[in-house]
Every structure is written in structure tokens, then in C-alpha cells.
Amino acid sequence: MSGIVESAGTGAAGQLPDEQEGMGLPEAPAGQYRTVRSALLDAALEVFTERGYTDAGLTEIAARCGIPVGSLFQHYGGKRGLYLALWEEFREEQERRTAATLTAERDRGVADPIALFVAGARAYLEGVWDNRRFGRLLAEDDGPAGFDALRRQWDRAWVRRNARLLEVDEKRRAGRVRVRVLTTVIGGAARELADCGDDTEVREIVDEVCGILIHLTAPPG
DSSP: OOOSOSOOOOGGGGSOGGGSSSOOOOSSOHHHHHHHHHHHHHHHHHHHHHHHHHHOOHHHHHHHHTOOHHHHHHHHSSHHHHHHHHHHHHHHHHHHHHHHHHHHHHHTTOOOHHHHHHHHHHHHHHHHHHTHHHHHHHHTTOOOTTHHHHHHHHHHHHHHHHHHHHTOOTTSHHHHHHHHHHHHHHHHHHHHHTTOOSHHHHHHHHHHHHHHHHHHHSOOO
16 A cells, blocks of 8 residues: 655556556547546446456446447556556555645644654545545455556555654664554554444544554653
């Protein structure tokens, strides 16, 4: 999953290597392109969550939004391109949410690294619930070939960003392990949120996780 960040690159860098070609914008007005793109992604998310990525069919995705299959290929190059676009959209929204939270906390005078980290974690987990349809899809571990490696790469970047936020010396193995454990706690909680039934249960989990993070980041003694 995405991390607690203040800024991060998006776009072509978030694609698998052979997805970076042939995915340019079609020659159409920007507003029309956005409408088609949104319709395709909404339909893809519906079909992916109902059938899983492996069993999802491009014909059904195109039929759900009334767009020709050829247009789907023109915009995304196929099923994998749709999945990666949904992931990129999810990451960008999570990054905007956590960055806005950190900015707001700093603006009101919060400077403690642990307090900022926990606030960012809370914002991230709340974002997972708000975007739970894709969160449930991620929890299934049913994605395109090569996605696991790409996700691990993003997860490593998440750990590095959290280390900077917590002001942990990444050169020390103990510091790296500490931040990795904290990041893993957040990632595990995000998976649990995918199966929650209502807002009350979500609040309980988020509060519990934030308490765990505070405990784990407290100085010894």
C-alpha cells in the first residue's frame, strides 16, 4: 500500500516497464478523455471486485460502461493497464490525504515526529476505508503479473519516507527495523479494514492501531 508521505512521484513511474509504451492520451478534448477514463475505471473496479482480476473479462468491463473494447485498449492497453491505473489513482489519493493531514498538523503547531506519524497513519487508514472497494481488491492478492514486485518497491519507498518523518537514522539497522515494523502494522491494519462492516468497527480498529503505534514508538524505560 501507499505510505505516509508529503510528496511522491506519479504517472509513468508507477507503471510496469512494458506498460509505459502505447498509453498516450487519445486525440480528444480533455473533458471527453476524463469522462471516458472515469467510466472505464469505474467499470473495471466493479468487475475486478466481483470476479477478481484473473477472471475479469475486458468485454464485460467495456459493456458495463458502454464503451467499445477497442477504446479500452486505446486508453489503457488492456486489463493490466486498467488495474495499474486504479492502483495509481488510489496511491495518489492516499498521498494527498496524508500530506494534507501533516500540513494541517504542522500549521497548528505540532512538531513531534511521533505525533505527526500517528496522525498520518490515521489519515491513511481512514482513506483505506473510504476507498474500500479497491482496498478489498488489493487484499485478495490477485493482480497482474509483476505487480507484487512493483508493490514491494513502493513499500520500500514507504518505509524510507516514514523513517524521514520519524527522524530515524536509516544507516542504523535497528532504526530501519523499527520503522519497517511500524509500517507493517499499518499495512496489516489496512488489510483488516477491507473486511469491516461499518464505520463503528473501523473507528475501533483505527484507534487501536494508533494506540499500538504510540506504544511502539515510545522511548524505552
